[in-house]
Amino acid sequence: MNDNVLTLNQGLIGPDGRPLAVPKIDAAPAPEDIPIEERGLQLPIPKGYRLLCAIPEASDFLGKSGLIKSEATKKVEENSTVVLFVLAVGDMAYKDETRFPTGPWCKEGDFILTRAYAGTRFMIHGREFRIINDDTVEGVVLDPRGYTRA
Numbered sequence: 001m002n003d004n005v006l007t008l009n010q011g012l013i014g015p016d017g018r019p020l021a022v023p024k025i026d027a028a029p030a031p032e033d034i035p036i037e038e039r040g041l042q043l044p045i046p047k048g049y050r051l052l053c054a055i056p057e058a059s060d061f062l063g064k065s066g067l068i069k070s071e072a073t074k075k076v077e078e079n080s081t082v083v084l085f086v087l088a089v090g091d092m093a094y095k096d097e098t099r100f101p102t103g104p105w106c107k108e109g110d111f112i113l114t115r116a117y118a119g120t121r122f123m124i125h126g127r128e129f130r131i132i133n134d135d136t137v138e139g140v141v142l143d144p145r146g147y148t149r150a
Helices: 036-042 071-079
Strands: 050-054 083-089 111-113 120-124 127-133 139-141
Touching: 083 127
Parallel strands: none
Antiparallel strands: 050 083, 050 127, 083 111, 111 139, 120 127
16 A cells, blocks of 8 residues: 655655655656767666567558658558567566467567557667567467558
């Protein structure tokens, strides 16, 4: 049970009556101000049975027509994608032999098929990432080109 109390001035008070300090998070620096080799260090490390996935960038062109997609169209396609790229696998992912008797369903570096909007969605420097559960993987995709949400 949590014994902390929220006071009228929005301060947290611990069970011993002393105020609890919550650290303030400053505004993030612009991506161009962070060296490229340090940007990946800001990605979270998936814990437990979770997978860290990146959203593949949408194509700039509409099929073979050569028409250029608007930024809004590309954003909608990226947000609702069903194909993700696995960046990292949590320490307990696919360890339950009763649920995964044949072993892991995917590994780091795989493109996977999952449900649209699956997982915890977050942005870092304008790029969307997701943390999904290991059992939400519905298949491994060898060539992700051409996959769209139906």
